[in-house]
Amino acid sequence: MTIYFGTYTKRESKGIYKAQFDAASGQLSNLELVAEEPNPTYLAFDQAGHLYSVGSENGQGGVAAFSADFTPLNHVVAEGAPLCYVSVDEERDLVFGSNYHKGQVLVYKRLTDGSLELADVAQHEGSGPHENQASAHVHFSDLTPDRFLVACDLGCDQVVTYKVDNQGKLEKVATYQATPGSGPRHIVFHPTAKIAYLICELNSTIEVLIYDGWGQFELMQTISTLPEDHTGFNGTAAIRITKDGQFVYGSNRGNDSIAVYKTLGDASLELVEIVPTNGKTPRDFTLSPDENHLIVVHQDSDNATVFARDTESGRLTELYHDFYVPEAVCVTF
Numbered sequence: 001m002t003i004y005f006g007t008y009t010k011r012e013s014k015g016i017y018k019a020q021f022d023a024a025s026g027q028l029s030n031l032e033l034v035a036e037e038p039n040p041t042y043l044a045f046d047q048a049g050h051l052y053s054v055g056s057e058n059g060q061g062g063v064a065a066f067s068a069d070f071t072p073l074n075h076v077v078a079e080g081a082p083l084c085y086v087s088v089d090e091e092r093d094l095v096f097g098s099n100y101h102k103g104q105v106l107v108y109k110r111l112t113d114g115s116l117e118l119a120d121v122a123q124h125e126g127s128g129p130h131e132n133q134a135s136a137h138v139h140f141s142d143l144t145p146d147r148f149l150v151a152c153d154l155g156c157d158q159v160v161t162y163k164v165d166n167q168g169k170l171e172k173v174a175t176y177q178a179t180p181g182s183g184p185r186h187i188v189f190h191p192t193a194k195i196a197y198l199i200c201e202l203n204s205t206i207e208v209l210i211y212d213g214w215g216q217f218e219l220m221q222t223i224s225t226l227p228e229d230h231t232g233f234n235g236t237a238a239i240r241i242t243k244d245g246q247f248v249y250g251s252n253r254g255n256d257s258i259a260v261y262k263t264l265g266d267a268s269l270e271l272v273e274i275v276p277t278n279g280k281t282p283r284d285f286t287l288s289p290d291e292n293h294l295i296v297v298h299q300d301s302d303n304a305t306v307f308a309r310d311t312e313s314g315r316l317t318e319l320y321h322d323f324y325v326p327e328a329v330c331v332t333f
Contacts, residue, residue: 006043006330013326028323035070044086050114073115087142096141103136107168119168126156130181152184161215174215188241195267199239225259247314251282278321283329297328
């Protein structure tokens with residue numbers, strides 16, 4: 001099967017890459033450039049195979065759209081930095097974007113050929129106590145189980161929920177205030193329980209939140225992503241949950257590890273283990289479609305690490321860490 005990588009293009013990378021992944025053995029092979037694009041740091045596919053990527057054009061930043069054979073369709077850009085996260089709403093023919101530097105949530109209408117046009121922008125305002133929180137920094141925007149749009153604002157320590165109409169217009173419905181200085185980065189939802197898991201970059205924690213729908217979050221538990229003896233810098237990055245809701249995984253940049261948790265009866269988290277990724281700056285990782293493997297990519301050491309995953313215990317066993325992918329910061333099937 002094919003696996004895709006989004007990258008920075010500051011050193012060696014030229015854009016968006018693909019490789020082959022053997023689901024039986026966990027082997028990656030045949031890295032290949034599929035689209036040249038400056039700093040395509042996050043990727044999202046729709047069901048028709050269109051690819052939406054963080055993109056830039058003529059020195060302006062935004063989103064890029066590609067056909068299923070990676071032919072460029074169009075860019076939607078504006079002055080300033082590009083997005084940092086992209087997601088797709090199939091039902092409403094929308095694509096959502098997050099702009100970290102500008103503190104914006106953006107909505108794009110998906111046209112019949114797969115190209116995009118801007119539908120709405122929500123501007124966040126605010127700040128936090130950490131030195132990285134001088135202004136709003138939207139790091140994530142994606143759908144809740146009840147079809148609202150949820151945005152993680154690392155700069156304001158907020159999780160903001162929006163109602164979205166079929167034309168892509170946003171209406172704010174709720175704001176959850178996370179721990180001051182925590183820096184909410186990404187969020188995932190339990191498949192059956194009314195629970196969400198919010199990974200916070202700046203204080204290396206996961207906040208376990210009761211989610212009652214309509215953007216109503218309530219803190220239930222805070223758990224660290226780090227070993228007790230860790231000193232020095234760390235910033236968390238990605239978070240994933242298994243399809244059965246039994247295990248949650250989060251990545252640490254600095255400690256350069258994956259924290260493994262099991263979910264208990266009330267869907268709170270219990271640490272299972274923290275596993276080194278044998279690379280520098282594991283910004284993203286994903287589970288294979290059958291969830292028997294976990295693939296991590298590293299921004300600063302240009303390698304992917306593949307783990308076998310024990311589906312009973314959730315534990316990870318490294319298979320290898322020497323597959324070359326330049327400046328990779330996003331990995332998806």
